[in-house]
Amino acid sequence: MRPVLAFPAAATLALLLAxxxxxxxxxxxxxxxxxxxxxxPQSGRERGYAGVIEPRYHTDLGFxxxxxxxxxxVNVGDLVKAGQQLAALDPxxxxxxxxxxxxxxxxxxxxxxxxxxTLQRQTTLLAQKIASQADFDSAQQAQQAxxxxxxxxxxxxxxxxxxxxxxRLDADSDGVVTAVDAEVGQxxxxxxxxxxVARPDVREAVVDLGDDEIAALPPGAAFKVTxxxxxxxxxxxxxxxxxxxxxxxxxxRRVRIALDDPPAAFRLGxxxxxxxxxxxxxxxxxxxxxxxxxxxxxxxxxxxxxxKSVRRVPVxxxxxxxxxxxxxxxxxxxxxxxxxxxxxLTDGQAVRFGQGDML
Numbered sequence: 001m002r003p004v005l006a007f008p009a010a011a012t013l014a015l016l017l018a019x020x021x022x023x024x025x026x027x028x029x030x031x032x033x034x035x036x037x038x039x040x041p042q043s044g045r046e047r048g049y050a051g052v053i054e055p056r057y058h059t060d061l062g063f064x065x066x067x068x069x070x071x072x073x074v075n076v077g078d079l080v081k082a083g084q085q086l087a088a089l090d091p092x093x094x095x096x097x098x099x100x101x102x103x104x105x106x107x108x109x110x111x112x113x114x115x116x117x118t119l120q121r122q123t124t125l126l127a128q129k130i131a132s133q134a135d136f137d138s139a140q141q142a143q144q145a146x147x148x149x150x151x152x153x154x155x156x157x158x159x160x161x162x163x164x165x166x167x168r169l170d171a172d173s174d175g176v177v178t179a180v181d182a183e184v185g186q187x188x189x190x191x192x193x194x195x196x197v198a199r200p201d202v203r204e205a206v207v208d209l210g211d212d213e214i215a216a217l218p219p220g221a222a223f224k225v226t227x228x229x230x231x232x233x234x235x236x237x238x239x240x241x242x243x244x245x246x247x248x249x250x251x252x253r254r255v256r257i258a259l260d261d262p263p264a265a266f267r268l269g270x271x272x273x274x275x276x277x278x279x280x281x282x283x284x285x286x287x288x289x290x291x292x293x294x295x296x297x298x299x300x301x302x303x304x305x306x307x308k309s310v311r312r313v314p315v316x317x318x319x320x321x322x323x324x325x326x327x328x329x330x331x332x333x334x335x336x337x338x339x340x341x342x343x344x345l346t347d348g349q350a351v352r353f354g355q356g357d358m359l
Contacts, residue, residue, distance in 0.1 A: 051207035055198035115143035301338040
């Protein structure tokens with residue numbers, strides 16, 4: 001009997017199994033294509049900030065007394081002069097009050113005249129030793145009380161006449177009407193705003209800046225202010241006021257720039273561009289889609305161009321505006337940052353990118 005050669009058959013079976021395992025193994029995932037940009041801020045470049053022309057002096061005017069409006073003589077955009085009537089209240093109630101107090105004053109004066117005559121008679125009788133001292137003292141006291149009543153009635157009447165004048169709302173200075181908050185027939189409370197008037201003779205540009213930009217401004221920094229619709233129209237100005245607190249939403253602070261003899265084209269509400277005459281250091285800005293926020297922290301995905309993979313890098317965020325985010329720290333110039341799909345990437349994931357843009 002010939003022996004069976006089992007080894008070659010076993011080897012053949014092992015090779016077949018190995019081939020099957022290789023065929024069933026999962027192939028590696030292809031590199032994921034991503035959009036990216038290379039951040040390259042140009043330090044010291046000139047930067048302009050959008051703003052608007054506003055009046056320095058703006059007054060909200062209202063009546064000093066409660067009443068119903070029967071006339072409103074101005075509308076938004078009207079030019080007004082100092083002392084010009086803006087609105088009026090129904091004077092009927094105050095007219096009644098004035099007439100009532102005039103009657104009270106007449107009565108008090110009549111009482112005073114009566115007590116004057118009585119005092120004069122008691123004085124004569126006392127000198128002739130006909131009247132007693134007690135009668136004279138009573139007459140004198142009554143005369144003094146009547147005189148005090150006249151004084152009080154005169155004061156009440158003067159106050160009522162002054163309040164009668166409160167039925168008329170007048171402009172306290174030349175200006176332009178910027179808002180109307182009440183209509184004819186409406187009952188308004190004392191102090192409620194009815195008309196807002198701004199003085200167009202003193203104008204300023206208002207812009208919002210980040211803390212890092214404000215820190216770079218010297219005291220009274222000079223600005224060049226131009227119209228956005230016509231950049232050839234420009235004027236100069238200096239920082240007059242910087243808000244002490246940042247806005248809770250934008251984290252920017254409001255800066256008011258006093259303008260030096262602005263042209264007539266700088267009307268209230270006009271959009272302008274304010275450019276500091278000192279060069280501010282530029283910061284890195286990225287599209288808002290490049291920011292990943294997790295557990296109260298902020299990250300970006302940086303591309304390792306040598307390994308063609310991504311890694312998550314923590315950054316500090318500055319101002320957000322116009323769909324972009326300012327990077328206050330944590331990111332170096334020249335880094336390539338992913339700008340889309342940041343929520344579906346993982347550390348070390350292979351990616352494929354193009355040349356990208358320069359920021």
